[in-house]
Amino acid sequence: MKHSFAKSLKHISFSFVWIALAIVIVSILMQGMPLFGAPKASSVASVTITDPALTSEAKEVSDPELIKHSCQLFGFLRYCPFAKANAEDTPLITMTFTLTDGGTATVSASRETVWWKEKAYVLREPEFFINLAEGIFFSEEAA
Numbered sequence: 001m002k003h004s005f006a007k008s009l010k011h012i013s014f015s016f017v018w019i020a021l022a023i024v025i026v027s028i029l030m031q032g033m034p035l036f037g038a039p040k041a042s043s044v045a046s047v048t049i050t051d052p053a054l055t056s057e058a059k060e061v062s063d064p065e066l067i068k069h070s071c072q073l074f075g076f077l078r079y080c081p082f083a084k085a086n087a088e089d090t091p092l093i094t095m096t097f098t099l100t101d102g103g104t105a106t107v108s109a110s111r112e113t114v115w116w117k118e119k120a121y122v123l124r125e126p127e128f129f130i131n132l133a134e135g136i137f138f139s140e141e142a143a
Contacts, residue, residue, distance in 0.1 A: 028081060031078060031124065032078030032079055032080060032081075032123075032124025032125070033078060033079055033080070033081045033124075034075065034077075034078050035074070035077045035078075035079065035107070035114065035116050035121070037105070037116075037117065038071060038074040038075065039071060039074075039097045039099060039105050040071065041064070041067050041068040041070075041071040041072075043099050043100050043101070044067050044070070044071065044097050044098070044099060044100070045062070045098050045099060045100045046060055046061060046062040046067070046097075046098045047060070047061045047062075047066070047067055047070040047095055047096065047097050047098070048060045048061075048095070048096045048098070049061065049070070049093065049094070049095050049096075049133070049137050049138075050093065050094045051092060051093050051133070051134060051137075051138050052092070053092055054134065054138045055138065059137055059138070061137070066136075066137075069136055070095060070097070071097075073095075073129070073132055073133060073136065074095075074107065076125075076128060076129050076132060077107065077109065077114050077116070077123065077129055078123070078124040078125065079114060079121035079122055079123055079124055080121070080122045080123075080124050083121075083122035084122070085113045085120035085121055085122050086112065086113060086120075086122075087120070089110045089112060089113040089120075090110060091108035091109060091110050091113075091115060092109065092110050092111065092130055093108065093109050093129075093130055093133050093134070094106060094107070094108040095107050095108075095133075109123070109129050109130060109133075110130070111123075111126055111127045111130055112126045112127075114129070
């Protein structure tokens with residue numbers, strides 16, 4: 001009796017693992033893969049944002065609420081893990097996070113590509129990040 005209980009428990013555990021793995025795979029295929037390593041708002045001192053298409057001046061944000069929005073905006077950068085990025089694409093928006101420890105983290109994006117940690121990825125939702133970033137940080141210039 002004890003042997004059959006352990007065998008049933010093992011079978012159920014494997015079933016849960018396979019179901020969880022299937023859910024993760026389907027989620028990545030449908031929503032895209034998130035970029036890992038985004039800075040936390042609590043560890044960011046300021047954010048510098050550039051959009052050469054709208055203005056030649058960089059915007060530096062040090063307000064905690066706008067820093068929080070910048071870090072949340074990073075979460076919209078989901079990419080297609082199996083697509084190859086266009087090597088000729090150039091960034092439209094660059095966000096440089098200046099961390100409280102003195103380091104920096106830079107993410108750049110065009111309408112279809114994102115660059116993070118010296119790698120280029122194809123965005124799952126083209127133009128979405130650019131539209132949000134321009135609406136939040138460059139609404140006066142875009143009007």
